[in-house]
Amino acid sequence: MIRSIDFELRMRTKRSKTFCRYDSTANNEEFSTEKVGRDKREDSAIKSGYTSNKYHQKRPHFSKTHRRLPQCIIIGVRKGGTRALLEFLNIHPAVQKASDEVHFFDDDSKYEMGLEWYRRQMPYSFPEQVTIEKSPAYFVTESTPYRIHAMNSSVKLILIVRDPVTRLISDYAQLAENKAKKERRVASFEEVVLFPDGSVNTNYKPVRTSIYSLYYTRWIQHVDKYATLDENGSR
Numbered sequence: 687m688i689r690s691i692d693f694e695l696r697m698r699t700k701r702s703k704t705f706c707r708y709d710s711t712a713n714n715e716e717f718s719t720e721k722v723g724r725d726k727r728e729d730s731a732i733k734s735g736y737t738s739n740k741y742h743q744k745r746p747h748f749s750k751t752h753r754r755l756p757q758c759i760i761i762g763v764r765k766g767g768t769r770a771l772l773e774f775l776n777i778h779p780a781v782q783k784a785s786d787e788v789h790f791f792d793d794d795s796k797y798e799m800g801l802e803w804y805r806r807q808m809p810y811s812f813p814e815q816v817t818i819e820k821s822p823a824y825f826v827t828e829s830t831p832y833r834i835h836a837m838n839s840s841v842k843l844i845l846i847v848r849d850p851v852t853r854l855i856s857d858y859a860q861l862a863e864n865k866a867k868k869e870r871r872v873a874s875f876e877e878v879v880l881f882p883d884g885s886v887n888t889n890y891k892p893v894r895t896s897i898y899s900l901y902y903t904r905w906i907q908h909v910d911k912y913a914t915l916d917e918n919g920s921r
């Protein structure tokens with residue numbers, strides 16, 4: 687059991703002589719490594735901030751830790767502050783986050799790889815810790831409520847929402863920035879959000895994402911099935 691935020695565990699592996707420290711305050715890492723015997727690959731990965739699960743799979747870990755399917759999932763909403771929420775939760779020593787968005791339930795090609803693949807994307811954790819991942823696309827993807835329920839009907843789901851118009855502007859701004867980086871034409875906000883007669887274009891995906899009721903009603907159909915999703919938790 688991890689008892690406090692300052693609690694540290696240290697391990698020296700025989701093979702690489704890597705010195706590992708459990709640091710629950712670390713930003714992007716389940717484990718921070720330091721000192722003796724790090725191989726070059728590890729050094730450059732740490733320097734560049736590279737923290738993909740592919741790399742984690744090769745990193746040393748404590749003998750009593752395992753990768754576990756998440757008991758808690760932040761399902762959205764995109765641009766709702768999901769990253770900040772995940773990082774805040776991860777400060778708690780009993781929480782272990784997946785660093786990357788896994789997109790297991792909303793991406794058919796990933797879903798087809800099965801739960802064992804999904805489990806392997808998760809961080810190592812102690813038995814008492816809660817594994818958590820966030821993929822904001824889950825909230826708006828049709829197949830996701832059923833798929834998550836099929837994995838675990840008592841998984842805890844967190845939905846964080848934001849003023850729908852502010853969220854739309856934030857979503858548009860990110861998409862526009864991505865397009866600009868690729869030197870593609872960026873349509874104005876009015877162009878994509880409004881029809882010439884001034885009505886709102888609800889076919890534009892960022893607009894649709896902000897119509898929370900479209901998706902909420904889909905999730906609510908599963909509320910009875912989710913034993914732990916009570917009235918407050920589902921908001």
Ligand SMILES: Nc1ncnc2c1ncn2[C@@H]1O[C@H](COP(=O)(O)OS(=O)(=O)O)[C@@H](OP(=O)(O)O)[C@H]1O
Binds near residue numbers: 764769770856
């Ligand atoms: N604490 C807090 N309160 C209010 N808003 C916050 C907070 N933390 C992050 N943010 C804002 O959330 C936006 C990023 O949301 P996400 O992390 O969900 O983005 S993403 O969907 O993963 O891309 C992003 O919004 P924009 O600034 O409009 O881009 C963040 O500024």
